Amino acid sequence: MKINSIRSIRRTELSKAAFEAVVQFGLRGTTLDRVGDIAGVSKGVVLHHFKDKSNLLEAVFRRSNSILSESVVELYRYAESSHERLWCVIIANFASVIFNKRVCQAWVSLISEVPHNKQCQRIQIACNARIQSNLTYSLKNFLGNQDAKDAARHLGTLIDGIWVRSGLLVDPVDSSRAISEIQFAVSKIIPNGAISQEKHIIAREKIESIASIVLGSRAFQEKLLKVISK
Amino acid sequence: MKINSIRSIRRTELSKAAFEAVVQFGLRGTTLDRVGDIAGVSKGVVLHHFKDKSNLLEAVFRRSNSILSESVVELYRYAESSHERLWCVIIANFASVIFNKRVCQAWVSLISEVPHNKQCQRIQIACNARIQSNLTYSLKNFLGNQDAKDAARHLGTLIDGIWVRSGLLVDPVDSSRAISEIQFAVSKIIPNGAISQEKHIIAREKIESIASIVLGSRAFQEKLLKVISK
DNA sequence: ATAAAGGCTTACCAGTAGAAAGTTTTTTGT
């Protein structure tokens, strides 16, 4: 880690710069020169640290997904019941540090790299599988095995749908609106008998308030950096 | 129309070629040269008919969305009840002529153009609004006004989610699986009392079988061409 | 028949990805 430190620092800086370029100029407008400009180095440096543009974009993609995964892990530490664990996964996906216009639009731009990039596919599949398994695990407390799986798949797809729409449509991205859309789905999926709505809302609100503090904190950001620069 | 016919024919040919390029090489691999090659003309022709690359991609985007909208309209002609009308919208989105790996991946590639292209945004918004209003209209037969709106939004988002996942993940795209995911959502959304599951399944199957015949037919394809080349 | 217009090609320019070779700085072995 000591040996690679400069390299990994540069890789982190450059993928941040690349992300910024995607935010500002879209995927088609993101050139190596611009990425270099934003990072304050020459284009050559970019290609010195990443073998090519696909490799760079892949790093950006991995970065965004890591932030998401780590957020779930972090929130899990504070969860004390299965409802709370369920809401950890959901809130992590829609906490405003993560879920906002810039990021959603960048994500929509980035995913166009996936179909023709095996590595990105791998990342996406892993990330999806993890979210789904987290959801399934929590849902098994309220539903039978097969129902829990179906419901987890359903919620996962819905999360992707909300992300895509937030990136595509012009209306402002709104965390609480996104969450209440999920709440709508959850309330339909989990039969009223299994668990009272109130308990769910309490769990959601607890995790939501933890998320707004924890995910935005300096400590968490620094923790992330270590994970991300791998 | 006679005067412009060559122009509109070329525009259709070229957007088909561009679509094919996106399918084969992804958005980043889609160059004007390649589009020209596929269409069997020089790059200059492409720019003669489209003012720039954005304009071309926009046409491709409009084309795909038109096919979707027109499919809904076409299926509507055969619907005889509100259940059937509800399923028209859904089945049109997942009929195998439209919903397959090539198209899903191309769609995922194409939408990265949306955040930085006002015209594409306009198209996307219009298309979404139409689907949503169709869904809302049908759902009002089973739910109250506000519930119908929420449910329509939910289903619309879910449809987008399924599309995105089908384009992103490697597992094969499967119409019937997609439809059964929607069926899952519909069965949760519409209270059992309002309408029996059986009636729904019958409606779905009727529209599904009509779709497999009608949407793939020569007549429909020709009808589409007229609409698409505008 | 000839002028006008639209369809198409070619030649060109300013970027753009990426390879390669060269230079500086840092790390490491002794």
Added chain:
DNA sequence: ACAAAAAACTTTCTACTGGTAAGCCTTTAT
């Protein structure tokens, strides 16, 4: 402490890309 090796960075070069502009050829209108 210092030379050798490795890594960080720069510069240069090439093939290709999007986009412009000038020009040629075919069709149509008069």
